[in-house]
Structure formats: structure tokens, C-alpha cells
Amino acid sequence: MTVHPIGCLVSPQELAPRVAYRTYATSAAHGPVRVHLLSVDLRAEGVEVDLLHPGAVAARAPLSELADARGAIAGVNGDFFHISEAQHPGVDATGAPVGPAIGGGRELKAAVPAGQRFGPALPPGTDTREVFGVGADHRARMGRLAxxxxxxxxxxxxxxxxxxxxxxxxxxxxxxxxxxxxxxxxxxxxxxxxxxxxxxxxxxxxxxxxxxxxxxxxxxxxxxxxxxxxxxxxxxxxxxxxxxxxxxxxxxxxxxxxxxESAGVPYRFAVGGFPLLRDGTPLPGLDAVTAAVRTAAGITHGGRGLLLMALDGAPGLRAGMTQAEVAALFAGSGASEAFGLDGGGSSTLVGRAAGEPAVTVRNHPSGGAERPVPNGIGVFSGG
The missing domain is CATH 2.60.120 (Jelly Rolls)
Structure with missing residues (x-):
């Protein structure tokens, strides 16, 4: 796979001090793709990251609505979720996410059993308790919440x-x-x-x-x-x-x-998904065959920086990437860790530049319009 070095990304736009949006084209094994990328410096004054959600665990809304309701300047969609319920007639799909969730320091939910999850097969050695988040020390990290x-x-x-x-x-x-x-x-x-x-x-x-x-x-x-x-x-x-x-x-x-699972600073924000990259090395056994439009998050500068990515789902660009390719993309962009989030029709990245009244969807969702989602990662700036 061809990966642009981060210094060669095109179409940069500063959404707030040390919060930048970029998009670039590259190629993957299954065809051309367009990457939409947010880079966030958590060391910047006033920059925060938190969970976006509709106010209830079992509820969904388009990411742009979730972002605007909270005043976020940018964000990506979050966890996989209970999207359908064909196997149990008369029982409604709840729309609730799979993994743990913490927003604003409030513990909202725990993880469902592994056999009950929605989404692609988990990488070997991982489970539904995996989270990506930011602690009270303002550093990003991956871990597990039981x-x-x-x-x-x-x-x-x-x-x-x-x-x-x-x-x-x-x-x-x-x-x-x-x-x-x-x-x-x-x-x-x-x-x-x-x-x-x-x-x-x-x-x-x-x-x-x-x-x-x-x-x-x-x-x-x-x-x-x-x-x-x-x-x-x-x-x-x-x-x-x-x-x-x-x-x-x-x-x-x-x-x-x-x-x-590892004692440390409590999470102020956490969202479910699964790890792709640890200590700069892709997880063993990542799927290197199945390509999809994907969303993922990465950690840089020892937890002081974030990369939030969504692939484009427009016709001609929706060939997608495999899990292994996404891990390689983040490693090539300087991330030490990377974390997979919900993809396909859920993959969405939104952003709002200074002076704009609302966020706009920066990628093209593969379903042709935003899919309502249960949560997302929101970026905020007081600067």
C-alpha cells in the first residue's frame, strides 16, 4: 500500500489552533482511496476531546447533529452498535453501542459479551472491553474497561x-x-x-x-x-x-x-472498538484481505496528539482498506497506537472552521447520507 507521509498531505485547513483537517488520495490493494484526517494537539490550550452521544445509550443521531448539539468543531463516528434484530421477531434493535462508554467522566455503559457484538471479527487476543480514550491527565491511550x-x-x-x-x-x-x-x-x-x-x-x-x-x-x-x-x-x-x-x-x-485493566489515571472519555496498532507495531493476525470504508483513531506524541481518520465512501473511492492497511497507514503517519471504529455506512468525519455556523460532513458516507450513530469522538476548542 502507498501511504503519504504526513508532511505531504494536501488540502490542509486549520479548524482551531493546533486542530487541522487534511485530505489526501492514496492507493490500497483493492483500489484508490481518499483519506480524511483530523490531527489534534492535546497540549494546545482549550483543546478537549470527549464522547458525542444523543443523551441516551440506546439512541442514535447523525454525527453532525451530535457535534453541533455539543458545540464540537470536529469529530468522527464511534463504536459498532446494535443495528439490526432480524433473529428475534418482535424485539426491537436498540441502537446501543457494543463496548464500554464514558463521557465527561460519567460511566455510561459496559461491554456486551463477545458473541453478541456487531462488526467485523476482532483481532486475535482482543475482546469487547477494548476502549480508546483520554484520561484525566489529558493524555490519550488504549486499554480495557471491565x-x-x-x-x-x-x-x-x-x-x-x-x-x-x-x-x-x-x-x-x-x-x-x-x-x-x-x-x-x-x-x-x-x-x-x-x-x-x-x-x-x-x-x-x-x-x-x-x-x-x-x-x-x-x-x-x-x-x-x-x-x-x-x-x-x-x-x-x-x-x-x-x-x-x-x-x-x-x-x-x-x-x-x-x-x-491496567491501573492508572481514570478515563474522562472512552469509546469502544478494537486495537490495530500497539507500540508502532500492527497487532498479529489483523485481517489483510477484507477491505471496507473505515474509521479509526491514532495516538501520537506519547498520548499528547490524536489522529482521527475516516475514509471516503464516494463511488470510485470506496474500495476501502483492510485492517492491516489501516494499521500501516497510521504507523506511516507517526502514530504509536491505532484503534478501529465502526466503518461502512457509519464512517463519517465532520468539521467546522472558525466563523462557520455548523459542522459539515467532510467525507462522503458510503450510503449516500449520514447514518444515525450511537456515539462519536468530538473535538472541542475554547481558543
Whole structure:
């Protein structure tokens, strides 16, 4: 694959001090491509990066709307998501993302089981807990976020298996908070840890907790906005049997947090996907055959710089790149790490120069128009 060195990129445009947008043409194994690239210097005064999302985990909106609603100057789409639900008639697709999500320091959701994810096959040795984000130290990094939680009731404590997830592990109990939104919780008990298309569980139970006490119970997961200060517990199989022991009025305490696999500075922002490049070296076993229009993020200057990339989906340019080619592109652009995000019709990059009233879509989405997405990476500038 031919990769332009970063100094030879064409059509540069400064969107804000030390935030630049560039586009350039190159060639990949399957044909010509056009790369749309944002370079972000996190050392610049006023420059921030955060999660863009519609205000609920189980909701979607076009990236341009998400960016304008937050006043972002640029951004790319984020995680893969629950886009369809043909296998379970009568169960709605939630639109919720696959992996963990943190926005503005608020922990929004945990990862679904690996067999329940949407998107291409993961590189060997990776899983749905992978994240790309920025810590409280203002440095970007990749890592993993696991759910650490428990439910304590009159009979004792048991582990929490999910937080605002469209799919719960078999036999577990998950919690849904106001961050989930108004979407149905029914999909959470469908499929298995290894088979997304498996039947929905025949043994389910739901418990609503407010101010530390059970206020309602139901045999099946419900729908509708969860009020602030309220938690809805959904159980399947063994988890459902555990919840059935609860009665209205019982005291229940729910604890949950997302824990980084490697101890360090907490994430202020994190989005799901999968790693492509570590320490300047492509991950072993990356797909070098399947090409697609792709979105990805890279880390430069020891976490002080970001590269956010989306390929163009216009006819004649949508040959795309393989995972291995994207890793090589970022390595050739000076990145030490790179992270794959949702691609295909979701791949979108937006930007707004000084004086412009709103962002514009800089690439051509391969579906001909922006696809509503559950989240994205937003770039902000106070300068």
C-alpha cells in the first residue's frame, strides 16, 4: 500500500489552533482511496476531546447533529452498535453501542459479551472491553474497561453482570439506569454469550429499585425512560431466579463502576472498538484481505496528539482498506497506537472552521447520507 507521509498531505485547513483537517488520495490493494484526517494537539490550550452521544445509550443521531448539539468543531463516528434484530421477531434493535462508554467522566455503559457484538471479527487476543480514550491527565491511550459491580439484598450479595447493555451474559443480572433511555430492555435477555442469534431466554425477571428499596417487580423486561435515582434490574436464568426472591419493600443496594485493566489515571472519555496498532507495531493476525470504508483513531506524541481518520465512501473511492492497511497507514503517519471504529455506512468525519455556523460532513458516507450513530469522538476548542 502507498501511504503519504504526513508532511505531504494536501488540502490542509486549520479548524482551531493546533486542530487541522487534511485530505489526501492514496492507493490500497483493492483500489484508490481518499483519506480524511483530523490531527489534534492535546497540549494546545482549550483543546478537549470527549464522547458525542444523543443523551441516551440506546439512541442514535447523525454525527453532525451530535457535534453541533455539543458545540464540537470536529469529530468522527464511534463504536459498532446494535443495528439490526432480524433473529428475534418482535424485539426491537436498540441502537446501543457494543463496548464500554464514558463521557465527561460519567460511566455510561459496559461491554456486551463477545458473541453478541456487531462488526467485523476482532483481532486475535482482543475482546469487547477494548476502549480508546483520554484520561484525566489529558493524555490519550488504549486499554480495557471491565465492569465491577454487585447487588446486595437481604440474602447477601451477588455479582452484577451488566450496565446499560443491549445483551446480558447468560445467567446474570444487569442494571439499567436513566442513561439507558426509553428503549425496550427486552433484547438484554436474547441470544447467548457465544451466539447472538440464539433464542431469547424463557426465564426472566425485572425489579425496579428506588431510594434503595424495591418498588415494582415484573416477569419480563419492560420499556420506558428510567427516572433519575431509579435502577431497573433485569435477570435471566439464574439471575432471574435470584431476583424472584425479592419483594416490594425489600432493601437493595446496587454498586457499579468501570475498572481499567491496567491501573492508572481514570478515563474522562472512552469509546469502544478494537486495537490495530500497539507500540508502532500492527497487532498479529489483523485481517489483510477484507477491505471496507473505515474509521479509526491514532495516538501520537506519547498520548499528547490524536489522529482521527475516516475514509471516503464516494463511488470510485470506496474500495476501502483492510485492517492491516489501516494499521500501516497510521504507523506511516507517526502514530504509536491505532484503534478501529465502526466503518461502512457509519464512517463519517465532520468539521467546522472558525466563523462557520455548523459542522459539515467532510467525507462522503458510503450510503449516500449520514447514518444515525450511537456515539462519536468530538473535538472541542475554547481558543
Amino acid at each position: 465492569l465491577d459491580g454487585a447487588v446486595t439484598d437481604p440474602a447477601g450479595s451477588f455479582p452484577l453482570g451488566g450496565l446499560n447493555q443491549y445483551a446480558l451474559p447468560v445467567g446474570s443480572v444487569g442494571v439499567f439506569t436513566a442513561d439507558w433511555g426509553a428503549a425496550s430492555r427486552a433484547r438484554a435477555v436474547c441470544g447467548t454469550d457465544s451466539d447472538r442469534a440464539a433464542a431469547c431466554s424463557a426465564e426472566t425477571y425485572e425489579v425496579t429499585v428506588r431510594a434503595g428499596r424495591v418498588v415494582a417487580v415484573a416477569d419480563a423486561p419492560g420499556r420506558g425512560q428510567v427516572a433519575e435515582g431509579t435502577e431497573v434490574l433485569v435477570g435471566r436464568e439464574e439471575g432471574a431466579r435470584r431476583l424472584r426472591a425479592l419483594a416490594v419493600g425489600d432493601r437493595v443496594r446496587v454498586r457499579h463502576r468501570l475498572v481499567a
